[in-house]
Amino acid sequence: MRAIETKQLKKMYGSVPVVNGLDLVVEKGEIFGLLGRDGAGKSTFINMLTGIVQQSSGTYSLLGVACPNAQVKKRIGVMPEYSALYSSMTAVEHLQYLSSLSGKPAGKQRCIDVLHSVALAAHAHKKSREFSFGMIKKLGIAQAIIHDPELIFLDEPTSGLDAESVLVIHQLIIEMQKRGKTIIMTSHNLDEVERLCTRIAIMKAGQIVRMGTMDELRAFYRQTVKVRIKHAPVPAAQREILYRWLKTAGTKLEIAECYTTIHLEEEKKIADILRAFHHCKTDVYRAEVAGPTLEEIFLDESE
Amino acid sequence: MYAIGKREFFSLAKGSKSLMTISILFLISYFTVKPSGVFVSELTVEEAEMIHNAGLLIFILLFGQLIVAGLSHDSLNREMHERTIRFLVTRTSRAGILFGKFFGVWVFWFMCLAGAFLLTGIVVRKLDLFLFSQTMSLVTFQITVTLLFSVLITKPGYTMFLGIVTGLAFPVCGLFVTYTSNVWVNWLKFVSPYYYLERNDAAFLIIILLAGIMLSLANLIFKRREC
Ligand SMILES: Nc1ncnc2c1ncn2[C@@H]1O[C@H](COP(=O)(O)OP(=O)(O)OP(=O)(O)O)[C@@H](O)[C@H]1O
Ligand SMILES: [Mg+2]
Numbered sequence: 223m224r225a226i227e228t229k230q231l232k233k234m235y236g237s238v239p240v241v242n243g244l245d246l247v248v249e250k251g252e253i254f255g256l257l258g259r260d261g262a263g264k265s266t267f268i269n270m271l272t273g274i275v276q277q278s279s280g281t282y283s284l285l286g287v288a289c290p291n292a293q294v295k296k297r298i299g300v301m302p303e304y305s306a307l308y309s310s311m312t313a314v315e316h317l318q319y320l321s322s323l324s325g326k327p328a329g330k331q332r333c334i335d336v337l338h339s340v341a342l343a344a345h346a347h348k349k350s351r352e353f354s355f356g357m358i359k360k361l362g363i364a365q366a367i368i369h370d371p372e373l374i375f376l377d378e379p380t381s382g383l384d385a386e387s388v389l390v391i392h393q394l395i396i397e398m399q400k401r402g403k404t405i406i407m408t409s410h411n412l413d414e415v416e417r418l419c420t421r422i423a424i425m426k427a428g429q430i431v432r433m434g435t436m437d438e439l440r441a442f443y444r445q446t447v448k449v450r451i452k453h454a455p456v457p458a459a460q461r462e463i464l465y466r467w468l469k470t471a472g473t474k475l476e477i478a479e480c481y482t483t484i485h486l487e488e489e490k491k492i493a494d495i496l497r498a499f500h501h502c503k504t505d506v507y508r509a510e511v512a513g514p515t516l517e518e519i520f521l522d523e524s525e
Numbered sequence: 526m527y528a529i530g531k532r533e534f535f536s537l538a539k540g541s542k543s544l545m546t547i548s549i550l551f552l553i554s555y556f557t558v559k560p561s562g563v564f565v566s567e568l569t570v571e572e573a574e575m576i577h578n579a580g581l582l583i584f585i586l587l588f589g590q591l592i593v594a595g596l597s598h599d600s601l602n603r604e605m606h607e608r609t610i611r612f613l614v615t616r617t618s619r620a621g622i623l624f625g626k627f628f629g630v631w632v633f634w635f636m637c638l639a640g641a642f643l644l645t646g647i648v649v650r651k652l653d654l655f656l657f658s659q660t661m662s663l664v665t666f667q668i669t670v671t672l673l674f675s676v677l678i679t680k681p682g683y684t685m686f687l688g689i690v691t692g693l694a695f696p697v698c699g700l701f702v703t704y705t706s707n708v709w710v711n712w713l714k715f716v717s718p719y720y721y722l723e724r725n726d727a728a729f730l731i732i733i734l735l736a737g738i739m740l741s742l743a744n745l746i747f748k749r750r751e752c
Binding site for chain 2: 272273274275276292296298300302304305306307308319320322324365404473
């Protein structure tokens with residue numbers, strides 16, 4: 223069954239089409255990523271699907287049901303872009319209240335378990351007015367999954383979280399997919415989307431400019447990556463081996479005493495390069511990707 | 526809808542608000558409106574007999590709008606302003622949210638007024654269910670007006686202000702159009718609840734109809750609102 227299907231979905235603000243006639247199909251069980259620069263229309267698109275804003279034209283269905291439909295709302299979970307909380311309620315109280323609204327009142331233990339899965343269990347009984355930004359975000363995710371929905375919308379679930387929490391959330395998303403859930407998420411972070419998503423759509427000015435699996439997109443944007451490495455002088459005995467190896471790994475090799483520049487076919491190969499330096503007993507002090515990254519090429523693509 | 530109503534009710538009833546409202550209602554009805562009071566001339570003979578309970582109706586007539594608005598003016602627009610409404614609209618229908626809120630506020634007032642009526646009833650040893658129904662119909666109308674403002678105007682600060690202004694203006698204008706003989710404005714009495722209360726029959730049911738219209742209007746507007 224299709225989790226999401228939109229037909230010519232459009233949102234105008236004044237005379238500006240913010241989402242401009244989107245046709246999208248997301249299959250059940252996918253983790254679908256929406257990528258795009260600020261203002262591309264990602265949130266507006268999600269807000270339309272979740273009933274926060276009304277579309278100007280077009281239609282959509284969720285879980286095979288034509289929407290808007292109050293019944294289907296009980297089967298979806300939404301983490302909106304700006305999570306605001308009831309300042310006088312604790313995390314657990316939020317989850318109890320909101321789960322009862324979804325028709326599946328959660329017991330205390332269920333709430334604690336869900337809070338645990340977003341690394342917020344330590345603050346289960348703290349009033350939300352005392353929450354930090356990251357904690358608000360995590361409770362936003364928790365409330366989206368408390369009623370065990372089939373389809374989950376996450377609008378920038380990890381932006382602003384510390385590295386450790388980001389991993390926790392990634393783990394959670396992967397686990398939910400394993401349990402048969404469908405997830406649609408937005409992000410500014412290509413690495414994150416690459417790690418998690420089965421398919422990705424790149425949005426620009428209200429339209430999807432490219433869509434596919436990561437490999438498909440990569441193949442489309444076949445482009446070399448220029449890497450500049452600062453390192454200790456290469457021991458004379460290792461020099462020959464290292465240079466020979468580098469020549470096979472990339473192109474346009476430039477070698478100086480303490481700097482090496484090389485063009486690689488894909489970012490993944492950077493790790494191989496670093497390993498080669500290590501193997502040749504040469505310390506690497508810095509490795510930087512010069513010129514546009516794959517991420518920048520993706521996002522800046524102009525029509 | 527039920528969960529929203531429950532939360533709305535408890536947030537109103539929590540702490541001192543409901544206790545204060547009941548005590549004010551009780552004190553007003555029992556002590557301040559005496560048979561010699563200034564409002565008695567508006568009442569029929571039967572009502573004069575039930576003056577203690579009628580005191581409640583008169584109090585709600587004069588200050589109900591103000592108090593209802595004071596307690597609930599930001600019931601919906603605060604959630605829109607702070608965006609917590611997004612948790613609600615993604616879970617249930619907009620009509621469900623609005624009616625849930627209405628239900629919660631209504632039950633709160635029902636409890637307060639029933640409490641005050643019972644208390645005075647015990648003291649004067651007489652209960653007037655007709656007067657109670659009239660008073661409830663009036664409060665129902667006032668609640669729907671307050672909710673209508675709350676979806677119409679998205680800034681909680683403005684509805685507070687508007688609540689005070691209308692709270693003061695409603696009884697003045699309402700009573701004026703009800704009793705004026707000026708043909709240009711006295712047709713307005715048909716949309717003012719005061720006209721139907723002054724009559725001693727089931728006309729108060731029309732006030733509930735008016736309340737229904739207000740609520741449907743609020744529902745229409747809320748459906749189009751961006752959250
Ligand atoms: N209520 C509104 N009124 C007018 N314009 C709006 C409104 N909401 C959003 N927009 C405009 O719609 C465009 C898309 O906004 P949207 O929030 O969907 O972008 P986004 O892709 O989610 O961006 P970000 O990555 O910054 O979250 C922006 O240009 C924004 O200014
Ligand atoms: Mg956004």
